[in-house]
Amino acid sequence: MDRIFSGIQPTGDLHIGNWLGAVRNWVALQDRYDCIYCVVDLHAVTLPYEASQLAARTRDVAIGLMAAGIDPDRAILFVQSMVPEHAELNWLFTTVAPLGELERMTQFKDKTEKLESIPAGILCYPILQAADILLYRANRVPVGEDQLQHLELTREIARRWNNAYAPEDRYFPEPEGMITEAKRIRGLDGQAKMSKSLGNTIGLLDPPDEIWEKLRPAPTDPARVTRKDPGNPEICNIFALHKYFSSPETVAEVDLKCRTAGWGCLDCKRRLADAMIATLAPIRERAMELKQDPAAVDGVLAQGAERARTIARATLREAKQRMGFFGVS
Ligand code: SF4
Numbered sequence: 001m002d003r004i005f006s007g008i009q010p011t012g013d014l015h016i017g018n019w020l021g022a023v024r025n026w027v028a029l030q031d032r033y034d035c036i037y038c039v040v041d042l043h044a045v046t047l048p049y050e051a052s053q054l055a056a057r058t059r060d061v062a063i064g065l066m067a068a069g070i071d072p073d074r075a076i077l078f079v080q081s082m083v084p085e086h087a088e089l090n091w092l093f094t095t096v097a098p099l100g101e102l103e104r105m106t107q108f109k110d111k112t113e114k115l116e117s118i119p120a121g122i123l124c125y126p127i128l129q130a131a132d133i134l135l136y137r138a139n140r141v142p143v144g145e146d147q148l149q150h151l152e153l154t155r156e157i158a159r160r161w162n163n164a165y166a167p168e169d170r171y172f173p174e175p176e177g178m179i180t181e182a183k184r185i186r187g188l189d190g191q192a193k194m195s196k197s198l199g200n201t202i203g204l205l206d207p208p209d210e211i212w213e214k215l216r217p218a219p220t221d222p223a224r225v226t227r228k229d230p231g232n233p234e235i236c237n238i239f240a241l242h243k244y245f246s247s248p249e250t251v252a253e254v255d256l257k258c259r260t261a262g263w264g265c266l267d268c269k270r271r272l273a274d275a276m277i278a279t280l281a282p283i284r285e286r287a288m289e290l291k292q293d294p295a296a297v298d299g300v301l302a303q304g305a306e307r308a309r310t311i312a313r314a315t316l317r318e319a320k321q322r323m324g325f326f327g328v329s
Contacts, residue, residue, distance in 0.1 A: 002139050003034040003036065003138045004029055004035045004036065004143060006041070006143075008037075008065070009039075009041075009044045010040075010054065011057060011196050012060045012061065012196070013060050013064060013202060014204040015194060016195030018204070019055050026142065027068060031074070036075065036308065037078075041058050042087065045121070046121035046122050047111065061299055062297060065077060066300070067287035077301065078081075078301055078304035083308050085313060085315070087131075092131075093130055096160040097127045098156065098160075101156065102123050103123065103155070108126075122305065126150045137172060141176070142178060147263070151177045163190050166322055172320070188214055202214050204283060205282075208273075215272060219237070231261070231265075232258070242271075245275040246271065246275040258271055
C-alpha cells in the first residue's frame, strides 16, 4: 500500500481553511493509504512564537485533527519533536541540499522579506520537510499548490542522496504530490488565503454565535449596495463558502437570488452560517469531549510517536549505514 505523509503546524485550534484545504482530505485518505500525520512543531519554531503556548497549541491541533476524524487506529498521528530522527535525517540531508534552490524558494523570500537578520532555520525549512517525508519513505504527499515547490525540492534531495549513496536501489522514493481539491480557501476578508496570522479565519471549533459574528460583517460583491441591487456570486467569497457547506439546491438558490436581488446579503450569510454550524457541530462536540481529558490525548500522541519511531529508526539506520557511519549495525 502506498504511504502518505503530511504535517500541520501547531497553531492552536484549526480553522475551516485547514479543514477544507487539508484535514478533510486526510480523513478520507485513511481508508485508502498507509497514512502518517504529524504536528510539525519543529517547523513552528523557525519564526518567532510564544514558547509558553507551544505545547498547548500542539495538543489543540492534535485534538482538532482527532475531532475531525483522524483515527489513531487507522493512521499514525504524532508530534514531530517526539521523534528525534527527524532532526537527525534533516542534518544528513543538509549535505546534499542545494543552497541556490533553497534561496530561490518563494516561501523563503516571503518570510524573510522584512527581516533584518535571517535565521538559517527559515532557509533550511524545506530540508526538514524532506526529512519528514523521507524518514517514512512516503511516496505520496497531499499538498496545496503553494507547497509544490517544496515537494519538488524533496524529490531533488532524494535524487541527490540516492545518486551519492544508493545508486542501485534508489533507497529514498521521489514522492508524488496529491493536490487537494479545495485548493485555496480565502479568508473572510475575501482577499488573502485564510490564515490565523491574518485574523481572517473561522475556527473549526468556534461556537455558533461566534461563527455568525464573523460572517455578518464579511465583504460581499460591492455591486450589492442596497438589497435591490443584483450581484455576481462568482466574485463573492460567501458564495464560495456556500459551495463547501450548503446543499447543491441551496447553492443554486444563492446563485439565483444573488443575481436577481431576490434576497439581501445578510439573508445569504445567515443561510451559510446555519449550514456551517450544522456541518461543524459533530466536530466541535467531539473536540469538547477530548479537551476534557488532555491526558488521554497525550497518551494517543505518545503511542503515535512510538509507532512513528519504529519506522524512523529503521530508515535512519539504513541511511547512516549507506553513508558509512561508524557503529551502525
Ligand atoms: S447575495 Fe450572497 S453571494 Fe450574492 S453578494 Fe450577497 S453574500 Fe455574496
